[in-house]
Amino acid sequence: VTRAWPARSGPASESTFDVIDPATLEIVGTVQEHDRAFAHEALDRASAALHAWGTTPPRDRSEILRRVFELLHRDRESLAVLVCRENGKSLTDAVAEVTYAADFFRWFSEECVRSAGNYGESPAGGSRSIIRHRPAGVAALITPWNFPVAMAARKLAPALAAGCTAVLKPAAETPLSALALADLIQEAGAPKGVVEVITTTDAPGVVASLLGDARVRKISFTGSTGVGRTLLRQAADRVLNSSMELGGNAAFVVTEDADLERAVDGAMFAKFRNGGQACTAANRFYVHESVAAEFVAAFGERVERLVLGPASEGADIGPLINQRAVDRVTAVVDGALREGARVAHRTKLPSAPGYFYPATVLTHVPQSAAILGEELFGPVAPVVTYSDETELLEQINGTEYGLAAYVYSRDTGRAISLAERVDAGMVAINRASVSDPSAPFGGVKQSGLGREGGREGIEAYQETQFLSVAW
Ligand code: NAD
Numbered sequence: 113v114t115r116a117w118p119a120r121s122g123p124a125s126e127s128t129f130d131v132i133d134p135a136t137l138e139i140v141g142t143v144q145e146h147d148r149a150f151a152h153e154a155l156d157r158a159s160a161a162l163h164a165w166g167t168t169p170p171r172d173r174s175e176i177l178r179r180v181f182e183l184l185h186r187d188r189e190s191l192a193v194l195v196c197r198e199n200g201k202s203l204t205d206a207v208a209e210v211t212y213a214a215d216f217f218r219w220f221s222e223e224c225v226r227s228a229g230n231y232g233e234s235p236a237g238g239s240r241s242i243i244r245h246r247p248a249g250v251a252a253l254i255t256p257w258n259f260p261v262a263m264a265a266r267k268l269a270p271a272l273a274a275g276c277t278a279v280l281k282p283a284a285e286t287p288l289s290a291l292a293l294a295d296l297i298q299e300a301g302a303p304k305g306v307v308e309v310i311t312t313t314d315a316p317g318v319v320a321s322l323l324g325d326a327r328v329r330k331i332s333f334t335g336s337t338g339v340g341r342t343l344l345r346q347a348a349d350r351v352l353n354s355s356m357e358l359g360g361n362a363a364f365v366v367t368e369d370a371d372l373e374r375a376v377d378g379a380m381f382a383k384f385r386n387g388g389q390a391c392t393a394a395n396r397f398y399v400h401e402s403v404a405a406e407f408v409a410a411f412g413e414r415v416e417r418l419v420l421g422p423a424s425e426g427a428d429i430g431p432l433i434n435q436r437a438v439d440r441v442t443a444v445v446d447g448a449l450r451e452g453a454r455v456a457h458r459t460k461l462p463s464a465p466g467y468f469y470p471a472t473v474l475t476h477v478p479q480s481a482a483i484l485g486e487e488l489f490g491p492v493a494p495v496v497t498y499s500d501e502t503e504l505l506e507q508i509n510g511t512e513y514g515l516a517a518y519v520y521s522r523d524t525g526r527a528i529s530l531a532e533r534v535d536a537g538m539v540a541i542n543r544a545s546v547s548d549p550s551a552p553f554g555g556v557k558q559s560g561l562g563r564e565g566g567r568e569g570i571e572a573y574q575e576t577q578f579l580s581v582a583w
Contacts, residue, residue: 129313131288134200134431135422135466141198143287143311148321151279154308158250158277159327161305166247166275170225177221177273179300184214184265184293191261191292196423198286199260200430200466201386203423208385212547213265213293216565219549223570224273240581245574247275248353249329252322254315254343256335257433258389258489260286263334263357264293266553266564268307272297274573276330279308281319283335285433287311320346329353330573334391336487337512337558344561355562355572357391357554359487360515363508364394365530368402370520371542376410378544379493382518384418384471387429388491389437391559392516392538392546396484398504401497408475408495412457415493418471421462431466432490438467441490445472448483448494452476456495485511501530509535515555516546537563 127145132138146154165173184191192206201209230243251271255263264280271278282290287309294309312318322328323346333343334357347354364382366375382394399407421427432438449455457473471491477483483494484507498504508517517536521527524541531539537555538546547553552563562572 129284129311131198131285133197133422133466134285134433135424135464137465141288143291146310146312146318147314148318151310151312151318151322152325154279154310155250155322155325155327157305158279158308161277161303162247162250165272165277165303165306168275170227173273173275174221174224176297176301177217177224177269180269180297181214181217181221183296183300184210184217187292187296188214191289193423194292195261195286195289196430198288199257200433201423202427202430204428205386206423209259209262212549213262215549216262216265216269219565220269220273220570223270223567227570227574234580238583240583242579242581244577244579245274245571246577248573248575249276250327251276251278251330251332251573252319252328253278253280254319254331254333254335255280255282255290257283257285258386258391260289261293264290266549266569267332267334268293268297270564270569271330271332271573272302272306274570276573277306277308279310279322279328281310281312281315281322284311284313284315319343323347323350323352326350331355332562332564332572333357340560353575355564356560357562357564358515358558358560359513360391360393360555360559361395361485361487361511361513362392362516362518362536363534364397364518365504365508365520366397366399366403366407367519367521367523367526367530368400369522369526370400370403371522372403372407372410374542375407375520376414378518378520378542379411380414381544382540383493384415384429384491387432389433389489393489394493394518394544395488397493397495398498398507399495401499404495404497408456408473411493411495412473415457415471415473416459418459419462420459420468420470422464422466425464427462429471429491431464431468433467435467437489438469441469441488441492444483444486444488445474445492448474448477448481451481451483452478453481453483453494479507487513505530505533512558513555514557515559516540518544
C-alpha cells in the first residue's frame, strides 16, 4: 500500500517512510514524509474550507456524517484488516474498533442538528440575551497508534459536526487507517480541505509549527501524559482551546461479594483487549483477600489459554507496538519481581518474529510496588489483595492518573458508593468497558482535560457567543 493524501496536482513529496506490521515485521505500506511546509499548505486548505463548512446547514453536515457511518460499515472488514496489519491487534479487536469508530459518526450526525442555545431577558431589564455556539475554528487533532481509526473518529466526528475543519496528525506507526478514514469522509461528501491528514515521523517539529500558527484555534490530543504536558505548554503561548485525553492507570476492584465468574470475564476483556494497550486498560487488580485465591486461579487458567500471534493466524492477542514497548514492559515486570512479585500464570510466546510479550498474571505484588504507579500498556496483570476499603481507596487514588476504574460487586449500591469515591473520570460497575459514544469519555487529574463523546463531545469544538440585544 502506498498512500498520499490528499491527491495533489503538484509533485508529491519525494521522501517517504514505511509502516511496519508489529506481528510479522513486514512492511505494510509506505506513506509520504510530510514536513512543516506541507503542514502549512494543509492549514491553508483547512482554513480556506472553514467558512463554507461552518455555514453549511447542520442538516447537510449531519447527512455527510451519517454517510461516513454507513461507509465505515460497508468497509468494516477491509478496514479492520488494515488496522490489524499496522497495529497488530486481533481481528476481533479491530472489527470492534471500526464499529466503535462508526458509532461516533452516527452519534455526532444526530448531535449536529441539536446545537442548543439560549435566550433570556437580562435581570436589569432593557436587553435580551442570546447565547449561541459557533465552531471553534480549524482544529489540530493528534492521535495515538493504539486505536488508529477510533481515536481519529472520536475527534473528527464532533469537530465536523460543530462546523470546524481539521488537520489530523496520526501516529507514524499507524497512518494508513487514518488516511483510509479520511478517504471515506471525502467519499461521503465532505468538501476538500475539511479534513487534512499529515503523515510524518517528525511529530514534535510539525505539531509545534501547527500550534504556532494563529489559524489553528483548537487542539485535541490523545496520547501519553508526558507529550500532553508539552503540548499544553505550547498551547499556552497562544491560549489555545485544548482537549487532552492522556494516560491512565485503571484499578480493577473485585470485592468479597462479587460474582467471580463475571469478574474473571471482565478482567479478561479489561486487561487483554488490544493486548493491554488501551488507556482504559485494567492496570492493577485489587481483589479482596477472601476471594483472591479463587479469582487468581480462574483468571490464570483463562490467561494461559490465550493464543498470542499475528491476527492473520486468528490469535487472541497480538504484539506490542514496537521493541521499545517490549523493553519497557520487561523492565517494569523485572522491577516488580525484584520487589517480591511472582509470575503466577503466563502464556506461551508465538514463533512469529514480532514484538510479543506473554500475557502474564503477577501475584504477591507488594502494595508499594512501582509497577502499580505506572501505566503498563501491555498484557500484564499485577494482582494485589486488600482487606480494608478505606486503604483500598487511598491506594486507588494515590496516583497522578484518573481516567478509568472497574468495580465488581453483587451489591450495586455498595459498588456505586465505592465508585463515587474513586478519582476517575469513568467507572464501570460490573462491566468491563466504559466506551460509549453517547457518554462523556475522559479523565481527571493528569489523565486529561475535557471529554469526548456525549453532549460534551461537540461542545469541545464550539465557542460560546453572547449577543446582548437592546430591546
Ligand atoms: P504518544 O504520546 O507517544 O503519541 C501520541 C501522538 O502524539 C502521536 O501522534 C505522536 O506522533 C505524537 N507526538 C509524540 N511526541 C510529540 C511531541 N513532542 N509533539 C507533538 N506530538 C507528539 O502516545 P502513544 O504511545 O502513541 O499512545 C499511547 C498513550 O496514549 C498512552 O499513554 C495512552 O494511555 C494514551 N491514550 C489515551 C487515551 C484517552 O482517551 N485518554 C486513548 C488512547 C491512548
